[in-house]
Amino acid sequence: MKLIDPTAQATEPRPLATRRPIGPDTHIGLVDAMLNPRAEWGQGMLDAAQMALPDATFDRISRTMLGDHQPMAWAKAMAALYSALVIAAGD
Numbered sequence: 049m050k051l052i053d054p055t056a057q058a059t060e061p062r063p064l065a066t067r068r069p070i071g072p073d074t075h076i077g078l079v080d081a082m083l084n085p086r087a088e089w090g091q092g093m094l095d096a097a098q099m100a101l102p103d104a105t106f107d108r109i110s111r112t113m114l115g116d117h118q119p120m121a122w123a124k125a126m127a128a129l130y131s132a133l134v135i136a137a138g139d
Contacts, residue, residue, distance in 0.1 A: 051123050068131070074104040077130040081111045081137040090136030097134040104131075113137060 052059055068074070078098060082090035098106050107130075111117070126133055 051120065051127070053120065055119075070101050070104050072103060072105060074101075074131045075129070076101065076104050076106050077109050077126060077133045078106055079109045079111050079133055079135040081113050081135055083113065083138070085110060089138075093136040094134060111135075 052062075076097075078094040080090035080094060085091075094108070111122070
């Protein structure tokens with residue numbers, strides 16, 4: 049697996065990923081990376097994603113986007129734990 053750096057100046061075009069079936073073995077991380085998590089905007093978006101995929105197993109993860117958060121190391125660690133991530137970012 050090769051991760052794509054979202055801060056890169058250019059990337060190579062890639063084919064779309066094959067859709068995997070969603071079932072009880074699918075473990076999805078729901079990541080609240082909002083700048084103001086107390087506003088609960090991110091939780092609402094993550095609630096909707098969880099309701100749209102009722103057969104999967106979910107974990108809620110809080111992740112700040114401020115400071116030196118080592119995104120590539122974090123992405124590799126998450127790839128080892130989860131089938132997919134849904135990330136609510138912004139504010």
